[in-house]
Every structure is written in C-alpha cells, then in structure tokens.
Amino acid sequence: MIWQFDIIILGFLLIAAILALRETDLLSATMIFGVYSFLMCLLWAEMAAVDVAFTEAAVGAGASTVFLISTIYNTKRKSSD
Amino acid sequence: MTITEFVVSRLNYWIYVILMMIGLFAMISKKNLIKKLIGMSIFQTAIILFYVSMGVKEESNIPILEHNIAHASDHAEASDHGQVEEIRAENYANPLPHVLMLTAIVVGVATLGVGLAVVQKIHQEFGTIEEPEILAKIKSGHG
Numbered sequence: 001m002i003w004q005f006d007i008i009i010l011g012f013l014l015i016a017a018i019l020a021l022r023e024t025d026l027l028s029a030t031m032i033f034g035v036y037s038f039l040m041c042l043l044w045a046e047m048a049a050v051d052v053a054f055t056e057a058a059v060g061a062g063a064s065t066v067f068l069i070s071t072i073y074n075t076k077r078k079s080s081d
Numbered sequence: 082m083t084i085t086e087f088v089v090s091r092l093n094y095w096i097y098v099i100l101m102m103i104g105l106f107a108m109i110s111k112k113n114l115i116k117k118l119i120g121m122s123i124f125q126t127a128i129i130l131f132y133v134s135m136g137v138k139e140e141s142n143i144p145i146l147e148h149n150i151a152h153a154s155d156h157a158e159a160s161d162h163g164q165v166e167e168i169r170a171e172n173y174a175n176p177l178p179h180v181l182m183l184t185a186i187v188v189g190v191a192t193l194g195v196g197l198a199v200v201q202k203i204h205q206e207f208g209t210i211e212e213p214e215i216l217a218k219i220k221s222g223h224g
Contacts, residue, residue: 014096020119021103029116033119044133052129067193068119068193080211081116
C-alpha cells in the first residue's frame with residue numbers, strides 16, 4: 001500500500017461519485033460512473049487485491065456501463081435531478 | 082495520537098463511510114430511477130472498499146507465492162539448500178477479504194442488471210422513469 005497514491009485516488013473517487021450523481025444528462029452520468037469504477041479498480045490494484053481489481057475492471061467498468069447505456073437507449077436520456 | 086494521525090492513518094475507512102452516505106443519499110433523495118441505481122452501485126462498492134481495506138498491511142506484497150519460497154511442511158528439506166526463504170504472513174496482504182468481495186462484485190452487477198430490467202419495464206408501462214410522475218399516474222389510475 002502506497003499512501004500517496006491512496007490519497008490521490010480516494011480524492012478523485014469522491015469527486016467522481018459526487019459528479020456522477022449531480023449530472024442531469026444520464027449518459028454523462030454513466031460515463032462518470034465508469035470513471036468511478038476504474039478508479040476503484042486502480043485503488044484495489046494499489047491495495048494488493050489484484051483479483052478484485054481485474055474483476056472490477058471487467059465487470060464493474062465494462063458490463064455495468066453497457067447495462068446502463070442500453071437502459072438509457074431504451075428509456076430517456078434526460079433526468080430531472 | 083493527534084487528530085491528523087487519526088484521520089490520515091484511517092483514511093480508507095473515512096472515505097468508505099462518506100461514499101456509503103453519498104450512495105444512501107442518492108437512493109433516498111434522487112427522483113430518477115437510474116440515478117437511484119447508480120447510487121446503489123456506489124453504496125455496494127463502498128462496502129467492498131471497507132472489506133478490502135481490512136486486508137491491507139503496511140509494506141505487504143500481493144498474495145501470490147514465489148518459486149523460491151518453500152512451504153512450512155518442507156522446511157527441513159528446504160534448509161538443506163540454504164537459499165530457500167520461509168513464508169512470512171506479514172509480507173502478504175490478507176487474501177480472505179479479497180475472495181469474499183469477488184463474490185460481492187458479481188452479485189452487485191447482477192442486482193444492477195435486475196434493477197435496470199425493472200426500470201425498462203416501468204418505462205414501457207408508464208412512459209416515464211421519474212418517480213413523482215409514476216406516483217401521480219398510479220394515483221390517477223392511469224397505470
């Protein structure tokens with residue numbers, strides 16, 4: 001565990017989480033959520049949990065982004081809040 | 082212990098609590114159903130962050146054995162070679178929380194998929210994914 005990386009990644013993680021929820025365009029919110037998942041993946045690689053890291057990269061940043069985009073395609077792109 | 086030590090040395094745990102509260106707030110207060118599901122995912126990853134943080138040690142490596150390190154059972158045989166090192170648990174991160182959280186990630190994506198399928202069904206039924214509009218349509222008997 002390298003505490004400098006830890007602090008930087010945790011800071012970006014908080015920013016990404018807040019921005020993903022404040023964005024009114026759902027497609028942008030999905031992209032920022034993908035960034036959040038990738039930062040989580042970096043955090044786990046840095047905390048020596050490599051198996052969790054590549055599962056998160058494949059499943060969290062990959063599959064859940066595709067699910068969200070396909071749902072937005074089938075519903076609406078604009079959000080009220 | 083000073084206050085900065087108390088915050089910095091447990092920074093992962095502080096951030097985990099903050100992320101969990103962000104996710105809970107989004108699930109309660111956001112009106113859009115997809116926003117609620119993004120909040121649910123943030124909540125789940127915050128809990129995974131808590132568990133993985135418990136397995137971290139200072140100066141530890143990834144939990145994979147190297148070739149020249151012997152098991153404790155062949156220690157007698159290994160000592161003949163001279164250069165073979167012993168396994169020391171403090172050199173490796175604790176892999177038990179990692180294995181448990183591997184399941185939690187997959188379950189998290191499965192719940193997200195089911196939730197999004199329900200959102201699509203709601204959109205077919207009511208024509209909207211905003212919670213107040215859905216509630217108004219249910220109340221007026223238009224559903």
